Amino acid sequence: MKRFKDPVGMPYSIYAILNSGGEIIVKCSQCEGPASIRYLSDEQEVIVRCSSCLYQSRQQPRYAYSVAAICTHCERWFNQPLHNRRQFGQKQVHFPCPHCNRVNRVAVRKQDTGYWQMPEIYQGREPYFNLELYFMDDYRGQQVWALNREHLSYLLDYISADLRENSMYFQVIRTASHPIPKYMKEAKNRDGIVRLLRKMQMKHSPSSGRKEG
Ligand SMILES: [Zn+2]
Numbered sequence: 001m002k003r004f005k006d007p008v009g010m011p012y013s014i015y016a017i018l019n020s021g022g023e024i025i026v027k028c029s030q031c032e033g034p035a036s037i038r039y040l041s042d043e044q045e046v047i048v049r050c051s052s053c054l055y056q057s058r059q060q061p062r063y064a065y066s067v068a069a070i071c072t073h074c075e076r077w078f079n080q081p082l083h084n085r086r087q088f089g090q091k092q093v094h095f096p097c098p099h100c101n102r103v104n105r106v107a108v109r110k111q112d113t114g115y116w117q118m119p120e121i122y123q124g125r126e127p128y129f130n131l132e133l134y135f136m137d138d139y140r141g142q143q144v145w146a147l148n149r150e151h152l153s154y155l156l157d158y159i160s161a162d163l164r165e166n167s168m169y170f171q172v173i174r175t176a177s178h179p180i181p182k183y184m185k186e187a188k189n190r191d192g193i194v195r196l197l198r199k200m201q202m203k204h205s206p207s208s209g210r211k212e213g
């Protein structure tokens with residue numbers, strides 16, 4: 001019987017991975033090959049680098065970007081966060097008024113929040129460069145993804161285990177499996193998900209064949 005001990009905390013959150021010097025593997029926007037996202041603590045920047053085509057880009061995770069204006073059409077005030085990273089470097093952007101939908105030309109505001117904006121995966125894309133995750137597939141219409149190779153092995157171990165030793169922490173302390181979606185944990189999907197994750201493991205990536213330090 002395969003036993004499994006779920007680590008305490010959230011070691012596979014984007015924040016934890018990047019802050020402990022780990023990487024997140026995404027699809028390069030230029031060549032679709034695997035690219036790596038890391039955090040440079042000296043510069044306080046998140047950087048994406050592709051070793052195949054040498055594409056790279058940087059973001060500052062502590063900054064929040066927003067637009068605020070009085071709509072030229074309905075004359076109501078709006079103040080909205082910007083999510084499209086491509087707009088962050090621009091002085092002005094076209095932005096639809098949340099009240100009447102009329103597109104306004106508004107100045108981009110950049111603010112140092114002093115802390116990281118809580119980064120999460122949204123529709124299979126990471127929050128810094130809006131790039132698709134490299135280890136991602138579809139299981140009966142539901143997305144299955146891993147942030148990197150270590151996360152992928154963790155998911156495989158967790159899902160293929162027969163016995164999970166996390167009951168004593170149940171509802172008291174969050175363990176690493178907390179964010180795993182329910183459909184991935186369901187017994188009826190187990191074999192299918194395990195097969196899918198194994199297939200993902202076969203994908204080439206920059207970290208295959210060498211140990212990450
Ligand atoms: Zn590339």
Ligand SMILES: [Zn+2]
Binds near residue numbers: 074076098102
């Ligand atoms: Zn308006």
